[in-house]
Amino acid sequence: MKTRIIHAFAGTMILASILLSIYVNQNWLWLTGFVGINLLQSSMTNWCLLDKILGKLGVSNEGDSCGV
Numbered sequence: 001m002k003t004r005i006i007h008a009f010a011g012t013m014i015l016a017s018i019l020l021s022i023y024v025n026q027n028w029l030w031l032t033g034f035v036g037i038n039l040l041q042s043s044m045t046n047w048c049l050l051d052k053i054l055g056k057l058g059v060s061n062e063g064d065s066c067g068v
Contacts, residue, residue, distance in 0.1 A: 002054050002061045009050060010035055 017031035042048045 002051060002059050005054060005059065006048060006050050010039060 013035045014032055017028045017035070020028035021032070038048075
């Protein structure tokens, strides 16, 4: 469950920042870049702050599957 929440959060942040950059100000693209860098860092270090936060909130990894 935790992995699905993290992916949904990252996707939502990317889509929201793109829409905000189109309709409000181009500086919102910095948020897209930040999320991308965070995803890249997470893939190399296997550490994610949102994962730690969700763990403290009691969200478990039960039932996680990428369909593989």
